[in-house]
Amino acid sequence: MIELGIKTFLFCTIYLCSHYYSVQAQNRSDSFYLADSAQVMELIEKSKKNTGSDYREAMSFAFQAKELAYQLNDSKLKLETELNLGKFFFYLGLYSESLENTIEVIKIAEVNQDDLGFAKGYFQFGSLRLVMEDYAQAREYIELARKYFLKYYGAEDAIDRLSRLTMHNNLGVIYAGLSDYQKAEEELRKGIALLDDSSEFKTITIQLFNNLGDIYRKSDRIEEAISYYFVAKSKLEDDSNLLFDAMLDHSLAISYVEKGSYNQAIEVFHQGLSKAKAVKGYSHIHHISKSLSSFHDQIGNKDSAFVYLSQSKMYEDSLNLKNTAENLLKEELLSEFRAEKNQIQRLYEKNKNLLITSILGLLLVSIVLYVRAIFVRKNLEKAELEREKISQVAEKTLEETVILKRKVENTQKELTFASMQAIQKDEMLKSLTKNLSKNDILKEDLDKILNGLKTGQMGNTLSDFEIRFSGVYIGFFEKLIEEYPILTHNDRRLSAFLKLQLTTKEISAITGQSIRAIEMGRTRLRKKLNLTNSEINLYDFFVDY
Numbered sequence: 001m002i003e004l005g006i007k008t009f010l011f012c013t014i015y016l017c018s019h020y021y022s023v024q025a026q027n028r029s030d031s032f033y034l035a036d037s038a039q040v041m042e043l044i045e046k047s048k049k050n051t052g053s054d055y056r057e058a059m060s061f062a063f064q065a066k067e068l069a070y071q072l073n074d075s076k077l078k079l080e081t082e083l084n085l086g087k088f089f090f091y092l093g094l095y096s097e098s099l100e101n102t103i104e105v106i107k108i109a110e111v112n113q114d115d116l117g118f119a120k121g122y123f124q125f126g127s128l129r130l131v132m133e134d135y136a137q138a139r140e141y142i143e144l145a146r147k148y149f150l151k152y153y154g155a156e157d158a159i160d161r162l163s164r165l166t167m168h169n170n171l172g173v174i175y176a177g178l179s180d181y182q183k184a185e186e187e188l189r190k191g192i193a194l195l196d197d198s199s200e201f202k203t204i205t206i207q208l209f210n211n212l213g214d215i216y217r218k219s220d221r222i223e224e225a226i227s228y229y230f231v232a233k234s235k236l237e238d239d240s241n242l243l244f245d246a247m248l249d250h251s252l253a254i255s256y257v258e259k260g261s262y263n264q265a266i267e268v269f270h271q272g273l274s275k276a277k278a279v280k281g282y283s284h285i286h287h288i289s290k291s292l293s294s295f296h297d298q299i300g301n302k303d304s305a306f307v308y309l310s311q312s313k314m315y316e317d318s319l320n321l322k323n324t325a326e327n328l329l330k331e332e333l334l335s336e337f338r339a340e341k342n343q344i345q346r347l348y349e350k351n352k353n354l355l356i357t358s359i360l361g362l363l364l365v366s367i368v369l370y371v372r373a374i375f376v377r378k379n380l381e382k383a384e385l386e387r388e389k390i391s392q393v394a395e396k397t398l399e400e401t402v403i404l405k406r407k408v409e410n411t412q413k414e415l416t417f418a419s420m421q422a423i424q425k426d427e428m429l430k431s432l433t434k435n436l437s438k439n440d441i442l443k444e445d446l447d448k449i450l451n452g453l454k455t456g457q458m459g460n461t462l463s464d465f466e467i468r469f470s471g472v473y474i475g476f477f478e479k480l481i482e483e484y485p486i487l488t489h490n491d492r493r494l495s496a497f498l499k500l501q502l503t504t505k506e507i508s509a510i511t512g513q514s515i516r517a518i519e520m521g522r523t524r525l526r527k528k529l530n531l532t533n534s535e536i537n538l539y540d541f542f543v544d545y
Contacts, residue, residue, distance in 0.1 A: 040069050040077045044084045051091055053241055055279050062088050079108045079117050086124050093283025119148035135177040142170055165191045165204045172211050181215050188212045206232045206244050210251055217255050226255050246275035246284045257295055286315035469496050486528055494521050499542040
């Protein structure tokens with residue numbers, strides 16, 4: 001029944017505070033929307049300041065800050081208010097509620113990929129594992145938080161001092177829980193070395209000296225332990241933080257028991273229990289009650305031992321440690337799942353971008369190839385047209401060549417025919433001369449007439465031949481004159497006959513010269529053409545000329 005009453009009181013208090021300030025926020029919505037982040041941070045600072053002295057006031061400020069942050073819809077402010085509530089519930093020993101707020105911190109950090117948010121959230125996870133005495137897992141979370149702090153700040157010295165102090169303190173407690181007191185003391189002294197007189201570090205200062213005293217007490221150095229507890233208490237002189245005062249009373253009372261100062265121990269135990277109850281410090285009530293049960297059992301007060309043990313068990317159940325551990329494990333798995341999901345999402349985005357880039361690249365290449373294909377096709381079409389034109393020109397040229405060849409052949413035939421006619425006429429004249437020469441009376445006059453006729457006709461025939469030859473073999477005489485200027489008119493005419501492949505006899509018949517004269521002319525011509533010592537005959541020379 002007592003346990004049920006505690007839980008009912010706790011949740012009613014939380015609900016009423018939340019509902020009250022929700023209503024107040026609604027009534028003052030206009031003024032809240034005009035507020036800025038400075039107001040939110042001011043409320044958070046007020047909440048922190050009242051956590052150990054007036055938990056109701058601290059809760060009030062914490063919920064006001066959260067309401068305002070969510071109305072402003074500022075993710076950074078929302079993260080800070082959730083973190084503040086998580087720490088507030090943690091100090092009270094309401095670990096289940098602390099876990100819920102810490103989970104929100106991680107979710108907000110995941111949405112915004114906020115490295116500093118991750119660092120603070122995982123650090124709080126480590127603190128929750130620490131109170132559950134899961135020291136190995138707690139250390140993993142602290143190291144994970146350190147990694148995110150370094151990622152955000154860039155270097156160890158750049159991390160804000162309060163975060164470094166808290167890390168050294170928690171690692172000291174973790175190593176103490178793992179019975180590595182040397183490392184525990186090293187971490188705590190590193191933290192103490194970073195302290196100054198700033199009021200901002202008062203709470204962590206108390207924790208560092210208290211935890212250092214615990215290490216000395218566990219090492220059986222009781223007097224030194226007590227001295228450190230009193231150093232921690234001295235930091236409370238100007239501060240009414242009953243929560244931490246109760247923690248120090250508990251540490252001192254255990255030291256007095258081990259020292260054998262039982263009366264002093266019982267007095268300090270009850271002082272601490274009273275202070276813890278005053279601020280609803282359920283975790284401290286649970287631990288002090290458990291220590292009181294052990295103490296009474298040690299001195300033989302079985303009834304008192306049972307009462308305090310029952311009270312300790314009741315508050316332990318109210319802490320929901322088992323459910324909190326299960327929920328934390330569930331969140332760890334969900335967090336890993338979200339991390340994998342985000343990694344897959346980032347990989348997908350990366351591959352999607354790569355795929356889009358590849359598609360665009362392929363599209364660009366396709367366009368280039370398509371344009372190139374069009375260009376090549378046009379060039380091929382143009383080349384085909386040129387080829388057809390060339391083919392047509394070639395066909396036309398071939399036709400013209402055939403026609404010209406036929407013309408040349410016809411002209412050659414005409415020249416040959418004309419030459420043969422001249423030969424036939426010459427033969428006829430010779431026959432006529434021979435018959436008429438028998439008449440002595442007319443012989444002398446007839447010879448004159450025949451010679452004149454013969455000479456005139458021959459001249460006309462040869463002149464006509466040269467004109468026709470030049471029309472067929474254009475440039476022949478010009479080339480011959482240019483290359484061999486020493487050739488006479490008769491030499492050039494003989495060359496033309498040889499070009500037509502006429503025999504010596506045929507040339508003699510055409511020109512009216514004797515075969516002997518023609519042969520002598522051929523010899524002179526070879527000499528002028530520089531063919532005297534050559535095996536090339538005149539026919540072969542003029543065929544290709």
